[in-house]
Every structure is written in C-alpha cells, then in structure tokens.
Amino acid sequence: AQSVAQPEDQVNVAEGNPLTVKCTYSVSGNPYLFWYVQYPNRGLQFLLKYITGDNLVKGSYGFEAEFNKSQTSFHLKKPSALVSDSALYFCAVSPNSGNTPLVFGKGTRLSVIA
Amino acid sequence: GAVVSQHPSRVICKSGTSVKIECRSLDFQATTMFWYRQFPKQSLMLMATSNEGSKATYEQGVEKDKFLINHASLTLSTLTVTSAHPEDSSFYICSAIGRIPSSYNEQFFGPGTRLTVL
Numbered sequence: 001a002q003s004v005a006q007p008e009d010q011v012n013v014a015e016g017n018p019l020t021v022k023c024t025y026s027v028s029g030n031p032y033l034f035w036y037v038q039y040p041n042r043g044l045q046f047l048l049k050y051i052t053g054d055n056l057v058k059g060s061y062g063f064e065a066e067f068n069k070s071q072t073s074f075h076l077k078k079p080s081a082l083v084s085d086s087a088l089y090f091c092a093v094s095p096n097s098g099n100t101p102l103v104f105g106k107g108t109r110l111s112v113i114a
Numbered sequence: 115g116a117v118v119s120q121h122p123s124r125v126i127c128k129s130g131t132s133v134k135i136e137c138r139s140l141d142f143q144a145t146t147m148f149w150y151r152q153f154p155k156q157s158l159m160l161m162a163t164s165n166e167g168s169k170a171t172y173e174q175g176v177e178k179d180k181f182l183i184n185h186a187s188l189t190l191s192t193l194t195v196t197s198a199h200p201e202d203s204s205f206y207i208c209s210a211i212g213r214i215p216s217s218y219n220e221q222f223f224g225p226g227t228r229l230t231v232l
Contacts, residue, residue, distance in 0.1 A: 090157065
C-alpha cells in the first residue's frame with residue numbers, strides 16, 4: 001500500500017529566507033507525486049506534480065520540488081518565502097495516473113514570519 | 115478552467131437531521147469524483163469513490179447507509195449525511211477527475227463544506 005510521510009508538523013521561516021517542506025513516500029511502481037496548499041477553511045489548491053521527466057518540477061507561486069528516487073523523497077522548496085505563503089501544505093501520492101484517489105500526508109503547517 | 119464547486123460552503127444542523135452536500139464540475143465532465151473528510155488539524159481521508167452512473171465504492175470503515183453518494187450526471191455528485199450526529203462534524207471536500215486533455219487524470223478539488231452538527 002502507498003503512504004506519504006511529512007515528518008514536520010510545523011515549519012517556521014523568516015520572510016525572504018528559503019523554505020523546505022519535507023515529504024517522503026512509499027509506493028509500488030512509479031509514483032505520481034503532488035503538492036497542494038490549503039488556506040483556512042478552504043479547499044486544496046494544486047501547486048505542482050511529478051509524473052515523469054525532469055526531477056526538478058516547477059509549480060505555482062514560485063514553488064518547486066525535487067523528485068529523488070533513491071531517497072523516495074519529494075521535498076517542496078521555495079528560494080524566498082513570503083508571509084502570504086503561510087498555510088497548510090499537503091504532499092500526496094498516487095500509484096498510477098489512472099482514476100485512483102490520492103493518499104495524503106498529514107500536512108505541514110508553514111509559518112513565514114515577517 | 116477545471117473548476118469544482120461545492121454547496122453549501124458551511125452548514126449547521128441539529129442532531130438527527132440529514133444534510134446534502136453538492137459537488138459540481140463547472141466546466142468539464144467529471145468521470146470520477148472522490149469524497150474526502152478532514153478533521154481539524156488532520157489530513158484528508160478518502161471516504162468514497164463515485165463514478166457516474168454506478169454505485170459508489172466506499173472505503174473501509176465508512177458506513178454507506180449513513181453517507182449516501184449519488185453521481186447522477188457527469189457534472190454533479192451529492193453526499194448526503196443521514197441522521198447526522200455531532201461526531202459527523204467535519205470538513206468535507208470533493209475532487210473530480212475529468213476528460214481534460216492538458217490535465218489527464220489530475221484531480222481538481224472543491225472548496226470544501228464545513229458541517230457542524232449540534
């Protein structure tokens with residue numbers, strides 16, 4: 001069975017500093033990996049996905065993530081954090097690109113301090 | 115494009131009543147819709163998978179008679195919480211997969227419905 005681990009409940013970073021939100025996964029076969037962001041009382045907003053190809057994926061709002069097969073990781077990064085990036089971030093995995101539901105990590109709350 | 119809406123955005127009801135939540139794909143046909151549940155400060159947990167014109171597939175531990183799902187058309191799925199109780203209070207989120215060439219099999223999420231049962 002597939003699973004996703006987000007080892008940090010909370011990440012604090014100063015505005016303007018780089019940020020990293022960690023994610024590791026376990027899935028049989030080739031993984032399809034996603035990052036979503038959730039603001040209070042809102043649904044999930046898609047940030048980026050890795051299906052195949054380049055290991056470095058660029059997404060919305062200046063975020064990027066690097067797929068590392070040997071470490072089974074898909075960490076989310078941004079070179080310079082903004083206060084408006086403060087939100088709840090979810091990593092998710094799907095075992096294939098078919099009509100299968102996503103398995104989500106528990107989420108990491110990012111707090112960017114001015 | 116690829117917008118999913120949910121109605122209502124929040125609902126408060128008395129214990130024992132039933133509540134219907136709608137999930138609509140506004141600009142695409144949704145071949146599959148998923149219903150998730152999110153408790154405070156927790157992740158999304160899949161409740162059921164809904165395919166148009168067929169019965170929903172429920173995850174283990176989810177009562178199908180309590181959480182009725184109907185996917186009557188390619189743009190609408192409904193979740194009815196029957197005889198709601200305070201422990202059913204949660205944030206319910208739907209997602210949809212559709213025939214969108216540039217986003218093949220990508221899930222698009224609705225904004226969620228906050229259910230509070232008194």
